[in-house]
Amino acid sequence: MLRRLLIAPVGPHIQQGALLDGIQALEISVRPQPAGVLSLQEWCQSLLQSRHSTSSVGLKVYKPTTPGFRGRIITTRENLWSGRPYRPLTEGLRRTGGRNNQGRITSWHRGGGGRRLYRLVDFSRSQSEDTAVVDRLEYDPNRSARIALIKYPEGSSGGDFRGFSYILASQGVLPGDQIRSGASSTIRPGNMLPLSAMPIGQEIHNVELLPGRGGQLARAAGTSATLVSRGTDGYAVVRLPSGTQRRVLASCSATVGALSNPQHKNRKAGKAGASRWAGRRPVTRGVAMNPVDHPHGGGRGKQKGRISQSPWGKQTKGMKTRKRRNPTDAFIHVSRHAAKNKQRG
Incomplete structure (x- = not known):
């Protein structure tokens, strides 16, 4: 019959608990551990540590204990109120x-x-x-x-x-x-x-x-x-x-x-479920749709066959979407496009 031990660390001694089949418990005296060697109590505590380790100020980087936690990075909430809102x-x-x-x-x-x-x-x-x-x-x-x-x-x-x-x-x-x-x-x-x-x-x-x-x-x-x-x-x-x-x-x-x-800009969801928690549903590619649903859809291959467009036929990837006769144009001193070109030049 297989016998299992229940071991509980008690200071420099280890109290060997009762065997599960009812044999009387014993107490064994163990010499103190040398420097650099983990005791049983420290080893048990290391197993109970959190799954994350903070590598930067304001960020919590998770250890790759599961495929979902691999690469997951969130912002810390150390100094924040942990109760319910007012x-x-x-x-x-x-x-x-x-x-x-x-x-x-x-x-x-x-x-x-x-x-x-x-x-x-x-x-x-x-x-x-x-x-x-x-x-x-x-x-x-x-x-x-x-x-x-x-x-x-x-x-x-x-x-x-x-x-x-x-x-x-x-x-x-x-x-x-x-x-x-x-x-x-x-x-x-x-x-x-x-x-x-x-x-x-x-x-x-x-x-x-x-x-x-x-x-x-x-x-x-x-x-x-x-x-x-x-x-x-x-x-x-x-x-x-x-x-x-x-x-x-x-x-x-x-x-x-x-x-x-x-540090909000440095977050990584790590898994699809984290996006679902935030209320974000999956994004379907246009080339995976039918022609009735998207300009990129249809065909016998995976090529969209045209420049990138939105589902309504508007050009994407750099096309300006601001109205030409916007009343607030009078308040724009320098546009973001002109500022970006000035930095490049």
């Missing part, structure tokens, strides 16, 4: 699966994914100029950047009925820091000021297009815009992450610094 500033989020009100697919490759609560983020922060305190940093599944829960003092007009508010978290902002909004605020990460009160060359994010509407530009993780110049006509020139230089009203506000989670 419930008064959340609401339900209805998933459409890429369908419109007629049930037809208008946005491909969407569907599934985990359930989410939408966090009501304050992009304007123009209700109060009082000093707020960062209560905690949180993960937001609805955006790539981190968010911060701030607390306004009692009697302030900012925040909800308890004085709490969600904002985009800037790089370098930690729980306990004080942040302000308004023209009298100091130039430090997290503060929101009008463009007229910022120095030239300042790194900013969450830039407004109209005063009081709330930030609309440079809101992705790790991104930032730059205040290039400020004229006498009431406009300022801002260089966006795409390279476009755009004229914005100097009375519009922006937040100082770059956005948090700069």
Whole structure:
């Protein structure tokens, strides 16, 4: 009969547990392990270690214990709040699966994914100029950047009925820091000021297009815009992450610094299931379709037989999609294409 031992490490001794067939337990004294040799307790702990090892700041690189974990890289959440979000500033989020009100697919490759609560983020922060305190940093599944829960003092007009508010978290902002909004605020990460009160060359994010509407530009993780110049006509020139230089009203506000989670661009899903968790469905190649479904479809081979096109016959791979008579052309100081060609030249 095969007998199995239950061994439990106890200090310098090893207590040999009772055999499964009922034989009385024994206690064996073992000499301390020499230097450089793992004890049984250390060896057991090494087996219980996590599947990942952090190789870079802000990234979690998984060990290749399975084919799905091989090459999987995600961003760390070490200093983030591990509990549930602040419930008064959340609401339900209805998933459409890429369908419109007629049930037809208008946005491909969407569907599934985990359930989410939408966090009501304050992009304007123009209700109060009082000093707020960062209560905690949180993960937001609805955006790539981190968010911060701030607390306004009692009697302030900012925040909800308890004085709490969600904002985009800037790089370098930690729980306990004080942040302000308004023209009298100091130039430090997290503060929101009008463009007229910022120095030239300042790194900013969450830039407004109209005063009081709330930030609309440079809101992705790790991104930032730059205040290039400020004229006498009431406009300022801002260089966006795409390279476009755009004229914005100097009375519009922006937040100082770059956005948090700069390692977001270095993520790797590692397996198809990770994309399904995020609500992304598989992408079908056009050459694998029928001619009725895609311009690349059909034929006896795998050649598309034409230049790359979209399912609706529009050229891809470098073709400009901006409207020729766009009303906002008057606000484009330098286009991203001209800026890119200038860098190459």
